[in-house]
Amino acid sequence: xxxVNDVRFAADKRAILARLxxxxxxxxxxxxxxxxxxxxxxxxxxxxALPLLVALPxxxxxxxxxxxxxxxxxxxxxxxxxxxxLSGGAMPHEDGVVLSLARFRKILRIxxxxxxxxxxxxxxxxxxxxxxxxxxxxxxxxxxxxxxxxIGGNVAExxxxxxxxxxxxxxxxxxxxxxxxxxxxxxxxxAAGLDAAGLDLLAVINGSEGLLAVITEVTVKLTPKxxxxxxxxxxxxxxxxxxxxxxxxxxxxxxxxxxxxxDKPATHAVEPYVKAGYDLEAEAVLLxxxxxxxxxVAEEIExxxxxxxxxxxxxxxxxxxxxxxxxxxxxxxxxFPAVGRITPDYLCMDGTIPRKRLAEMLxxxxxxxxxxxxxxxxVFHAGDGNLHPLIMYDAxxxxxxxxxxxxGAEILELSVRLGGTVTGEHGxxxxxxDVMAAQFTAAEIEAFHRLKAAFDxxxxxxxxxxxxxxxxxxxxxQTRAGIAPSSVSSDAAPRF
Amino acid sequence: xxxxxxxxxxxxxxxxxRQGKLRIRGGGSKDFYGGAPAGETFDTAGFRGIVAYEPTExxxxxxxxxxxxELEAALAEQGQCLPFEPPHFGYPAVLGATAGSGATVGxxxxxxxxxxxxxxxxxxxxYVLGVRLIDGRGELLAFGGQVMKNVAGYDVPRLMAGSLGxxxxxxxxxxxxxxxxxxxxxxxxxxxxxxxxxxxxxxGGRPLPLAASVWxxxxxxxxxxxxxxxxxxxxxxxxxxxxxxxVAAAFWQSVREQTHPFFAGSEPLWRLSLASTxxxxxxxxxLIEWGGALRWLRGDQGAERMRAVAAQAGGxxxxxxxxxxxxxxxxxxxxxxPALLQIHRRLKAAFDxxxxxxPGRMYPDF
Numbered sequence: 001x002x003x004v005n006d007v008r009f010a011a012d013k014r015a016i017l018a019r020l021x022x023x024x025x026x027x028x029x030x031x032x033x034x035x036x037x038x039x040x041x042x043x044x045x046x047x048x049a050l051p052l053l054v055a056l057p058x059x060x061x062x063x064x065x066x067x068x069x070x071x072x073x074x075x076x077x078x079x080x081x082x083x084x085x086l087s088g089g090a091m092p093h094e095d096g097v098v099l100s101l102a103r104f105r106k107i108l109r110i111x112x113x114x115x116x117x118x119x120x121x122x123x124x125x126x127x128x129x130x131x132x133x134x135x136x137x138x139x140x141x142x143x144x145x146x147x148x149x150x151i152g153g154n155v156a157e158x159x160x161x162x163x164x165x166x167x168x169x170x171x172x173x174x175x176x177x178x179x180x181x182x183x184x185x186x187x188x189x190x191a192a193g194l195d196a197a198g199l200d201l202l203a204v205i206n207g208s209e210g211l212l213a214v215i216t217e218v219t220v221k222l223t224p225k226x227x228x229x230x231x232x233x234x235x236x237x238x239x240x241x242x243x244x245x246x247x248x249x250x251x252x253x254x255x256x257x258x259x260x261x262x263d264k265p266a267t268h269a270v271e272p273y274v275k276a277g278y279d280l281e282a283e284a285v286l287l288x289x290x291x292x293x294x295x296x297v298a299e300e301i302e303x304x305x306x307x308x309x310x311x312x313x314x315x316x317x318x319x320x321x322x323x324x325x326x327x328x329x330x331x332x333x334x335x336f337p338a339v340g341r342i343t344p345d346y347l348c349m350d351g352t353i354p355r356k357r358l359a360e361m362l363x364x365x366x367x368x369x370x371x372x373x374x375x376x377x378x379v380f381h382a383g384d385g386n387l388h389p390l391i392m393y394d395a396x397x398x399x400x401x402x403x404x405x406x407x408g409a410e411i412l413e414l415s416v417r418l419g420g421t422v423t424g425e426h427g428x429x430x431x432x433x434d435v436m437a438a439q440f441t442a443a444e445i446e447a448f449h450r451l452k453a454a455f456d457x458x459x460x461x462x463x464x465x466x467x468x469x470x471x472x473x474x475x476x477x478q479t480r481a482g483i484a485p486s487s488v489s490s491d492a493a494p495r496f
Numbered sequence: 497x498x499x500x501x502x503x504x505x506x507x508x509x510x511x512x513x514r515q516g517k518l519r520i521r522g523g524g525s526k527d528f529y530g531g532a533p534a535g536e537t538f539d540t541a542g543f544r545g546i547v548a549y550e551p552t553e554x555x556x557x558x559x560x561x562x563x564x565x566e567l568e569a570a571l572a573e574q575g576q577c578l579p580f581e582p583p584h585f586g587y588p589a590v591l592g593a594t595a596g597s598g599a600t601v602g603x604x605x606x607x608x609x610x611x612x613x614x615x616x617x618x619x620x621x622x623y624v625l626g627v628r629l630i631d632g633r634g635e636l637l638a639f640g641g642q643v644m645k646n647v648a649g650y651d652v653p654r655l656m657a658g659s660l661g662x663x664x665x666x667x668x669x670x671x672x673x674x675x676x677x678x679x680x681x682x683x684x685x686x687x688x689x690x691x692x693x694x695x696x697x698x699x700g701g702r703p704l705p706l707a708a709s710v711w712x713x714x715x716x717x718x719x720x721x722x723x724x725x726x727x728x729x730x731x732x733x734x735x736x737x738x739x740x741x742x743v744a745a746a747f748w749q750s751v752r753e754q755t756h757p758f759f760a761g762s763e764p765l766w767r768l769s770l771a772s773t774x775x776x777x778x779x780x781x782x783l784i785e786w787g788g789a790l791r792w793l794r795g796d797q798g799a800e801r802m803r804a805v806a807a808q809a810g811g812x813x814x815x816x817x818x819x820x821x822x823x824x825x826x827x828x829x830x831x832x833x834p835a836l837l838q839i840h841r842r843l844k845a846a847f848d849x850x851x852x853x854x855p856g857r858m859y860p861d862f
Contacts, residue, residue, distance in 0.1 A: 113697045114773045137701060158647050169645065171654070172622050185835040192771035192810025194614065194789045195658070197830035198840055198858065200621055203654035207647045224703040247552040253575055253675040292703065295725030352643040354553050384644040424645035432648070439648055443635045447847070448649050454842035467649060 003047045003088065003430045006472060007464035009076055011095035013052045016075045020055055020097070023065035028103075030054040039098050042083035042090040043145075046345075046395075047430050051078065051092035058103045060186075060216050067214060068184035070097055076463045077182065079210040081121060081153035084145040086348055087429030089157065089209045089465060096463075099214060101152050107131050108217070115222045116175060116192075121152025121215045125159075128220060137222035140167035143425070144333045152215045158207030160425035162258045162332065163289075165383035167223065169425070171206035178217035179205075182456045187213060204451070209427050210462040212455040226291035229257060231325050232304050234313040235282035239263050239378075242284035243358035245311035246382040249288060250355065252307045254300065258289040259383030260332050263362075266339070266377040266390070267331070273338040276331030277324075282314065286382065287332055289325075335379040336390065343375070343392035347404050350432075351415030352386045352424035364414055365389055372407040374400070386424035387415070409480070413438050428466045437473035438480070445473060500543045501628075501636055501667055507538070508665060509634030512850040520661040520854055522561060522600030525586040526607045528817055530660050530828045531856040538665070540602050546570055547668065548642070555625060555642045557670040560602025567601055576673045580619055581611030581708075583752050602666040608658020611752040612708035612719070615700075615772075615786035621657035623672045629656065629664035632848030642670045661854040662862060663847040677721035680707065682744035683736035685716040689776045689784070692716040696787045697773050704730045710751055711784040712758060719748060751785065758783045758792070764818035766793040766802050770811030777805060792816075799826030806830065829858060 013031075020029050030036055031053050040048040052075070057063045070077045076096030083090045092098050104120035107127065111117070112135035117128050125146040129138040142161035143149055149159070155177060158170045167173070176190035190202035205212060236242040242261055249256065262270070262285050267278045278285055288308065290300040305316055319325035339346055353361055362378065369376045375392040389411055393404035412422040412432065416439045422432050436445070448467040452459065468476070511518050517535030527533055544561035551574040558567050564584055571577050584599040605627070610619040626640030629652075639652035656666055687695070692711040696718075699706060705722030717739065720727045731738070739747070750756040758781070759765065772788035779802070780795040793802070799815065799822075806813035812830035815823055832840060837859075844851070844862040851862060 111773070112701055113694075114771055115697075115701050135701065136703075158651070160645050164645065168618065168622065171651070172618055181835065181839075185838075187835045187839070188833075189836075191769065191812060193769035193812070194786060195608075195619065195769050195812075197812040197814075198832050198836065199663070199843060200608070200655055200658055201836070201839065203621055203651050203657075207651055212650075222701075224701055226703050250554060251552040253678075255674065292705075292723065293726050293729050295729060296723040299723055299725050352645045354550075354555070354642055356550065356553060381645070386643075386645045419641065420643050421641055421646040421648045423648050424643070425647060427647050428649070436648060441637075444637050444639065444649070447631065447635075447637055447652070450846035451650050451652070451843065454839055454846045457842075 003091070005049070005093060005430070005464035006469055007459065009074060009095040011052055011075065012073070016069065016073050016097065017053060019069040019073065020053060020066060023069060024055060024057060024062055028056045028058065028062065030056070039080070039092060042085045042088060044086055044088040044091070044429065044431055047088045047091050049092045049094045051094065051096055051098045054098040054100055056100045056103055063099070063214060063216055064180055064184045064186070066097070066099055067180055067182060071183050071458070071460060074458060074460065076460050077214070078462050079156070079214050081150035081156070082124070082148050084149040085153060085157060085427060085429065086350070087423070087427040087431040089427050089429035089462070091430055093463060101150070101215070104152070104216060110135065112137060116219055117222055118217060118219050119151050120217060122150050125149050125151060125154055132222045133225070136225050138225050139173065139220055140223045141170050141173055144336065151218050151220065155206055155215055155218055156208065156210045157425065157427045160381065160386065162260055162329070162381060164381070165259060166255050166257050171203060173221045174202065174206060174218060175221055176219035177202060177205050177215055179213045179215040181213055182458070182461045190219070192219070207427070209429065209466045211452055211466050212461065214461070228294050228297045229289055229291035229325060230297050230301055231258070231287050231289040231319045231328050232301060232308065233278070233317040233328060234286040234288060234308040235279050235315045236284045236286070236312060237282065237314050239284040239362045240359035241312045242286055243362055243382070245286060245308055245313065246358060247355050248307050248311045249304065252303065254303060254307070256288050256304065256383060257291040258287060260287040261285070261380040261382040262332065262335065263378040265375060266335055266379050269342050269377055270331045270335055270338040273341060274331045274334045276327050278331060279315065287328060332379070335377070339377050339390045339392065344394040344396065346393065347391045347408050348426070349387060349389045349391065349408050349411050350423045350426040351412050351420055352384065353415050353418045353420035355382070355385045357418040358382065358385065361387065361414065361418065365411060368407050368410055372403045374404055374407055381424070384424070385420065409435055430465055433465065433468045434472060434476040436468050437476045442470055442473060445470060501630065504665060504667065505630050505634040505636055508630050508632065508852060511852045512632055512634065515850065516852065517855050518852050520606070520665055522603035523563065523598045525584060525599040526603055529607060530858055531823065531860065532820055533857060534855050540665070541600060543667065551576055553642065554673050555670055556673055557642065557668065558601045559668050560600060560666045562601045564599040564601055564604050571673055572676070575676050577676050578623065578671065579613055579617040579674045580623060581613045581752055582620060583609055583611050583754065585753060601669060605657050605666055605669050606659060606661045612710070612748055612785060615789055616706055616708070619657070621654045624653045624657050624669060625672055626670035627653040627656050627666060628668040629666050631664045632850055632852045636667070640670070644672060660857045662844060662858050663853070665853065677707070679724045679727050680719060680721045681727050681731060682739040682747070683718050683720070683731065683734060684739050685718070685736045686714060687716050688714060692784070693773070693776065693788045699734070700772070700787050704733070708748065709785065709787055717747065719744070751783070756783070758794070763794045764796050764822055765816045767814040767816040768793060768802070768806045768811060770806055770809035774809040779805065796822070803830050827860065832859070
């Protein structure tokens, strides 16, 4: 699908190639088309572009040299980790250089006493937990892609996962980030303590989608592994009842370790693929996890069961052992690839809404599914209101991609109207750049651009992503006003 | 737009046009913190009230001038709380405090200070979900929202936490809240500083329901919070003497509000935030919080020395309370390295190009 990056640069490939050759060792620079091809997209494969070059530095000095060269020549730089991102944040810029951190793969230090790990950005999320396991510790944020996604990318996207309600997002679990400004200046955000002097720049770096700085080292917080975790599967004969049960659990004063929901199309996609053992008759299933000491878990599971039963669950299953618990979660974590098996293509939405609007949103999605004639499977981080409707389509059928895109835009606009956001954890990237105009006023968009300029005056880091140009906003609002006049407004509704 | 906010925006625009300076003030309870306040007083206490609160959402929205005591009372009524235990300072955290009589919600966010439970539950910034603010151009802007997961645009709401009002005038904030712990218990151990530090760090690595800790003059006080069963198990594992509930509550309140005798007197008070595993420093009388990551020190050991020690331990030193003369000489906060200072200056210019808000409150040059 076409994404036209409207932030362009006058590129001189020969000049930048010569500069980078001088500062990088052989094998650390890719320039031929067939070498560049594997880098043309990230996890959002519908959007592609070929970069001028791909740089694969191995040391901080090389990263610095690449940045200085690009800055001198006004060449855009797109940082890249494992490229598992789902919003096109690591999609190359056609006038620029991809700066891959894939060779920064070392776990530099695990300090069990301080409960920290210092890792390079190319270390996989799960590898941190594996390295910490001998000390009874783990790294809490667990995006579904955790076997492949890297810590640098997690910071860039402020990644979530299925246990955020209790254990927080990436921003809550990172103490310090070391890296470089686009000018090649070494910087450290955060500290070895719990706060740092000055403004909380660490908070801004998390989720900045590679637009503010290049990350070369991350200090993460490690969490003691609970003695025991158990998950309750609660089945419902009605998705709205399941949605309301989520609010009932929280109202009872329970903060589950994880609280996830799948509807029937989702469990039907997952079961043949993962054999998690889900009941396929139910309209929806909630996965509600408790963790802590055995006595604590026993106490909490009883409270959870009582609430879920009262909320109308038709049956409850509690995991009997760790293997079964992991199998129940494996189904949830494999939902995206599982849906990928039953449809040629799908779009994954990422809106977040206040929990109390879940039932309302589910009803609207069902109506939209009928309106656009496209199937949709729903996977929710129900505990924090983050929705992943998977809109199924076939790109080879004329018009289906356009219908799927319009379907998705309506869901995201509704998320904003219900008091939520267009992206909870996948990022804006290129995918949601236009719909940002539904959430923010022109003045707010301008404030974002000024914030970026404080880090990157020339706008060279990952340009054209994350925050739309004002021209893009105007175009989006005009187009959408023609299609769905009631759904957007340039004067965004108060979000709180 | 609320009439009040429209008036606020006009005042900011007017100040920007005539190169005026505004000193943003909620309850004035943290006037002592940071550089000396300067400029015309801009009182936010009149814009108050809880705008939205639904306990099942775990989110509350409040206007900047809302008394912190009023917000906490409303949460407590529903069995919820601000888990980071923000200090009020200067006024008792009594229920039903009247306007202007103490800490406000806006001031709490701007000061960015968290209390005893911070090390185990996170800081103010970890609970800020959204903010409506007026920037230095007089524009009313909204960032974030009322949901826990939100990565649309840069995280301006969290940037506001601890910004000391230097970037914008906070008008309204939305905060994540949590249920009050089912049970709490406080234990006390008679141990020296080195032993306390090593135990605290070792315990921190175990799945124990730790909530807060204080070491002071040979006594380590630890608060447990969580499910009853977990507390029983933890007490059995840790030992120590149980402190009576009312005595414990008063103790934690005295640490949170700095009414504990350690904080009395006019000697400078230094706040060192550093790696929790930093060994004893031998710098004088101290009170240690946050599992070793926060060390309060009394005395005039010299700003340069304090800052060098803190930097060595991966952290920073703040002259938390001290005479105006000492603050003017040493600066309240650890100086920034040049690359970070440059980003700070540019961010200040991005949000407040005329330098209207709280001049000198964080660093002398903005």
